Amino acid sequence: MAVAVAPPPSNASEFTKPGCQSRCGNLEIPYPFGIGLNCSRNSYFNINCNASFNPPKPFLLNANRYDNYKLTYYEVVNISESQIYVKNSKAQQSMACYGKRFDNKTQNSTIYMNFLDSPYTLSDANQVTSIGCDDLAMVQQDSIKASSGGAIKASSGGGCASYCSHFQNPFGFGSCPGIGCCRTSISKGDILIVELSDMHSYWRRVSKFFPCSFAFIGMIGDYDKFNFSLSHLRNSTTLLKTYNQEFMGMPFVLDWRIMDYNCTDAPNSTDYACGKNSYCIDMDTKLGGYHCRCKKGYEGNPYLGCNDINECEKSNQCVSFGTCTNTLGSYNCSCPDGYHGDGKKYGIGCIPTQLSRSKLAIGVGLGAGMGLLLLSSTCFWLYKFHTKRKHKNRKEKFFKQNGGLLLQQQILTDQSILEKTRLFTVKELEKATDNFNESRILGQGGQGTVYKGMLSEGKIVAIKKSKLVDENQVEQFINEVVMLSQIIHRNVVKLLGCCLETEVPLLVYEFIFNGTLFDLIHDKTNEFPLSWNMRLKIAVEVAEALAYLHSATYFPIYHRDVKSTNILLDEKYVAKVSDFGTSRSIAVDHTHLTTLVKGTFGYLDPEYFQSSQFTEKSDVYSLELFLSSS
Structure with missing residues (x-):
C-alpha cells in the first residue's frame, strides 16, 4: 500500500547533512534520520541501507529495543514530518x-x-x-x-x-x-x-x-x-x-519526535534540535517531545536550517508592471514612476498620478467601451443566473418531493447514516453515465432501468432509475433506502447511496461484473460451465443472504422477488442478491406483511395469492422454486 507523503525538494544538500548519503533505493532520507556514521541525530535515527536488494532497501534498527530483548529491524517505506511508515513484520x-x-x-x-x-x-x-x-x-x-x-x-x-x-x-x-x-x-x-x-x-x-x-x-x-x-x-x-x-x-506507523522536552523547555536545552529560521511544535502533551518546522517564507530542512524563499522568482502578488523586492521571509511590491499605490494585485494596485488630455480622452473611450462590455456581461450573467436558479429550484422541488428533507432529518438524528448513505448530485450521475446514454443500459425491469456508470474517483457503479415514487409512500421509501444502505453482507449487493434531485429517484449500487445467474445458466456458448459444486455454492450463498435479511437485520427484510435474474455473480462467482425494488421491511412485533401482489408470477407463494400476507416462508418458497428450475 502506498502512503501519500509530500516529497522533499530536489536539492538533497538542504535535506541531508553534508557528505552523507541522501537516498536509499527509492526513498529520500531526511535529517534527523541518516545513513552512515555521524549522519543522523543519534543512533535511534540510524537508517541501515541494505544494498543486497535491488533496489536497495532502508531498515530502521533501533526503534524498539525491548521486543523480547531482541533488536528488531523495520523496513522503512516512507518518512513524513512526524511519522515513519514501516512494513508489517512478525513483530x-x-x-x-x-x-x-x-x-x-x-x-x-x-x-x-x-x-x-x-x-x-x-x-x-x-x-x-x-x-x-x-x-x-x-x-x-x-x-x-x-x-x-x-x-x-x-x-x-x-x-x-x-x-x-x-x-x-x-x-x-x-x-x-x-x-x-x-x-x-x-x-x-x-x-x-x-x-x-x-x-x-x-x-x-x-x-x-x-x-x-x-x-x-x-x-x-x-x-x-x-x-x-x-x-x-x-x-x-x-x-x-x-x-x-x-x-x-x-504499513505499521510509528510517531517520531525529538524526545524529552516540550517547546516550553526545549529552546533552553543544550541539544535543541531546531535550526536557523525554524520554530518548535509540541508533538503531544501527554507523551512529550517536539518537532521543528520552517518559518513562513522559508524552506528546507528545519533541523539543519531553513533558507529564505525568493518569492520574486516564484509566486507573488505584485502587479505585472510593478517591482517585486525580496526580503528575508517575505517580499515587497512597488509601483513604477508616474504611479502610486501598494503595487499588489488584490490591493490598491498601481494608479497613474497624472493624465494628459489625450490620455484622459483615451481613458474615457476605454471606460465607455468597458462599460458597454460590462453591461453586456451583466445581462448575460443575469440570464445565466436566472437559468441556474431555475434548475436549482427544480432540483430542490424534486429533492423535497422524493423525501430529501426526511432523509436529512434522519441524518441529523443519526450521523452514522451519512457515512453509509451517500447523497449524490444529479450532475455527478449524469457525468458518470454520459447523460444516461442508452449504450450504458445494463437492463430494464418492472422497477426501473439500470445504467452502468463510472464515478469521478474511478469507481464503477450500477445506477438504477426507479419508477415514480407515490407521494403517500415517500416516508416508507426513505426509511427503506436508509435501511438497505445499512446492510453489509458479502452476498447482498451493497446500496452506496441515492440521488433525490431528479423527478424519479436514482439509486446507486456496487457494480457486479459477471452478470446474472440466469445468463450464466442459459448461455449455451459460455466457456465457464456451471458445475454442480458451483450451483451448490451459489445456492448456499443465496440462502445465507436471505437468512441474514430475515433474521440478522434490525428489521426483518422480505425480498419478495427471488429468482435467477436477481442473483448477480462477481468476478469470483460469489452470489449477490439484488433488486430490492419490491422488498419490504417489517417491525419486530409483526409476523407478516399484507400488501398488493408484487414480484414475478411463477415464483410467488400460492398462499400469498389467497391471503396477501407475505412472510419469510414466501421468500423460501421462491428460492426453492428457482433452485429446482436451475
Missing part, C-alpha cells in the same frame, strides 16, 4: 492454536512492543485486527512521560472478540469486520501488549470451530474491508503463510 503479529496436537497453545500468542527511552511511539493510525472463531484479543497500553516530579504513567485497555455463528463445509467464508474477524483501535503510547485467548467455552460451545487464530497491528487503509477463507484457521503453517503474503504490504 506486529501473533498466532495462537489450541488443542492437544498444538500442546494446548502455541507460544507466540502475544504481541509485545515497548518503545520506552526511544523517540518513537505507537501511532493511533494503527488498529488491531483479530481473525478467528470464538477468540478474544485483549489490548493493554501504557504511556510514560518524564517530568520534574518523576515519571507520569497512564494506562488504558480494550479489545475485541471475533465470532462465528456457524460453519458449513466446504464453503466457510469470513469477512472483516464481521464473521470471524474483529478490529479495535489503539491510542498513542509507549507500550502495547496484545494477548489472544480462547472464548469458545464462553459461548457454551463443546469445542472451537477452528483451532487457530491470528492477530496483527497495522494501518488499515486499503484493507478496510476484506473476505477470507475460514479454512486457513485449521493449520498454523498455512495460516502464517497465507496472512504473511496477504498483509506484509500493510
